[in-house]
Amino acid sequence: MTTGTEKKPSRIQLRNRHRILDAALNVFSQHGYRGATLDLVAKEAGISKPNILYYFSGKEEIHVTLLNQLMETWLDPLIEMDASGDPMTELLAYVQRKLDMARDLPRESRLFANEILQGAPRMGPHLASDLKPLFDEKCALIETWIHEGKLAKVDPRHLIFSIWSTTQHYADFEAQIDVLMPKRAKEDGATDYLNAMFTKLLSP
Amino acid sequence: MTTGTEKKPSRIQLRNRHRILDAALNVFSQHGYRGATLDLVAKEAGISKPNILYYFSGKEEIHVTLLNQLMETWLDPLIEMDASGDPMTELLAYVQRKLDMARDLPRESRLFANEILQGAPRMGPHLASDLKPLFDEKCALIETWIHEGKLAKVDPRHLIFSIWSTTQHYADFEAQIDVLMPKRAKEDGATDYLNAMFTKLLSP
DNA sequence: TAGGTTTTTTACCACTTGGTAAATACACGA
DNA sequence: TCGTGTATTTACCAAGTGGTAAAAAACCTA
Structure with a gap:
C-alpha cells in the first residue's frame, strides 16, 4: 500500500x-x-x-521544508566516513567534504548556522533524533581507531566540533574573511591549512 | 576644548x-x-x-551602540598578544582568552556571528578600519615568529581563522552542542582539546 | 474548441512594527 | 514645598506583516 x-x-x-x-x-x-x-x-x-x-501553506512550512532538505545534505559527509577505510584518510576526506560543502553550499551553511544561533527552535528534535545517533556512532568509531593506535589520542567529540567549526567558518563568516583576505588566497589556502592541521593533530 | x-x-x-x-x-x-x-x-x-x-533615537541606534561596544571587547584579546613574549605561550594564551570569552560572553559572540552572517551590513566599515589593521599586524608578528623558527610553518591568516572558529563555536553553536554532549564534559574538555591541538600544530 | 482544472491575480484583512505627540508623573535642588 | 527640568505613560499612526477569498487567466485534454 x-x-x-x-x-x-x-x-x-x-x-x-x-x-x-x-x-x-x-x-x-x-x-x-x-x-x-x-x-x-x-x-x-x-x-x-x-x-x-x-x-x-505558510512561512513556517517553507522554512521547515528547507530545514528538512538541509538535514540530509548536512549529515551526508559524516555518514560517508567509513569504518573499513584507513582512519587518517577517512578523517581527512571528511574534512575535505565539509570544506567543499562550505564552498559549494554557503547558503545552506548559513541557514543552519542561523537556526542553531537562534537556539534551534525548529531543528532541535531533528538534531536529537538524526544527528545525535550518527554523532555517537562516529565518535565510537574514532575511539576505536584511537585504541588501535591508528590515531593520536584526542576527544572525538571535540575533534568533530573542530572540524565542523573550521570548515563552516569559511561559509558562515565569509563577510569577515572577504574584508581580511584577498579573495584569491582563500580557496586553496584553507584546504592546505586544514589538511596540515588535522594531519598533525591526528598523527599518532 | x-x-x-x-x-x-x-x-x-x-x-x-x-x-x-x-x-x-x-x-x-x-x-x-x-x-x-x-x-x-x-x-x-x-x-x-x-x-x-x-x-x-531608534532601533538602529541601539544596534549600532551594541556593535560599537562589542568591537572593543572583541579586539582586546588579539591586541594583548605581545610581540615580546614567548610565541607559543602567547598564542596559547590567546586561544584561552578567546575560549573564556565564548564562555563568559556568549551573547556578544552570537551578536557578532549574526551580524557577519547577514553580510556585516552595519559592521563592514568597522571591520575594515579597526580589525583589518590589527589582523595584518598580528599576522606579520606570527610570520616573524615562524621565520625565527619559534613556530611551525603555517599560514597566519588561516591560523587565526581556526582559532576564532574553534573557540567561538562553543558559544555560537551551543544549542547543537547541548544536544550532542552532556553539559559536564563541555567546559574542561574544550580547553584541554584546543590546547593540545594548537600546541601540536604550532610546535616547530 | 469546449470544458473543467490548475495557476495567478486582485483586493482585501487583522495584527505587528518602528516611531511620534502630547499629556502626565516624578525627582530634586532652591 | 515649590517650581522646573526629567522621566514615563497614553493614545496614536503609517507602513509592513502573514494570510485569505474569490475572481480571472492560463492550461490541458477530450
Whole structure:
C-alpha cells in the first residue's frame, strides 16, 4: 500500500516550488526565520505572495521544508566516513567534504548556522533524533581507531566540533574573511591549512 | 576644548540605558537585526517602548551602540598578544582568552556571528578600519615568529581563522552542542582539546 | 474548441512594527 | 514645598506583516 494520496506534481508545480525554495533559502539564510518576510521571498522568486501561499501553506512550512532538505545534505559527509577505510584518510576526506560543502553550499551553511544561533527552535528534535545517533556512532568509531593506535589520542567529540567549526567558518563568516583576505588566497589556502592541521593533530 | 555638548547623564539614565542595552543584547543576539523587535526589547527590559525611544533615537541606534561596544571587547584579546613574549605561550594564551570569552560572553559572540552572517551590513566599515589593521599586524608578528623558527610553518591568516572558529563555536553553536554532549564534559574538555591541538600544530 | 482544472491575480484583512505627540508623573535642588 | 527640568505613560499612526477569498487567466485534454 503506497501513500497514494498526492498525485504527482505537474511541471509547473515542480518549477515554482523549486523557485520559491531557492529564493527562500537566500532570504532565510541571510535574515534568519524572524527576519525573513514572505514579501522578500516573493520578490526574489518573482512570484506573487498569494501565489507562493498557493504552493506552501505558510512561512513556517517553507522554512521547515528547507530545514528538512538541509538535514540530509548536512549529515551526508559524516555518514560517508567509513569504518573499513584507513582512519587518517577517512578523517581527512571528511574534512575535505565539509570544506567543499562550505564552498559549494554557503547558503545552506548559513541557514543552519542561523537556526542553531537562534537556539534551534525548529531543528532541535531533528538534531536529537538524526544527528545525535550518527554523532555517537562516529565518535565510537574514532575511539576505536584511537585504541588501535591508528590515531593520536584526542576527544572525538571535540575533534568533530573542530572540524565542523573550521570548515563552516569559511561559509558562515565569509563577510569577515572577504574584508581580511584577498579573495584569491582563500580557496586553496584553507584546504592546505586544514589538511596540515588535522594531519598533525591526528598523527599518532 | 573638550566635547562639552552633552551634560553628564543622571543615575536613572545610566541605569535605564544599561537595562535597555542588556535586553537588546538578548534580543538582537538571538534573532538578528531584522528579527528583533522593539516590543521584545521593551518587554525584556521592563521599560515601555516609547520610553526606550526616549533614551535611544531608534532601533538602529541601539544596534549600532551594541556593535560599537562589542568591537572593543572583541579586539582586546588579539591586541594583548605581545610581540615580546614567548610565541607559543602567547598564542596559547590567546586561544584561552578567546575560549573564556565564548564562555563568559556568549551573547556578544552570537551578536557578532549574526551580524557577519547577514553580510556585516552595519559592521563592514568597522571591520575594515579597526580589525583589518590589527589582523595584518598580528599576522606579520606570527610570520616573524615562524621565520625565527619559534613556530611551525603555517599560514597566519588561516591560523587565526581556526582559532576564532574553534573557540567561538562553543558559544555560537551551543544549542547543537547541548544536544550532542552532556553539559559536564563541555567546559574542561574544550580547553584541554584546543590546547593540545594548537600546541601540536604550532610546535616547530 | 469546449470544458473543467490548475495557476495567478486582485483586493482585501487583522495584527505587528518602528516611531511620534502630547499629556502626565516624578525627582530634586532652591 | 515649590517650581522646573526629567522621566514615563497614553493614545496614536503609517507602513509592513502573514494570510485569505474569490475572481480571472492560463492550461490541458477530450
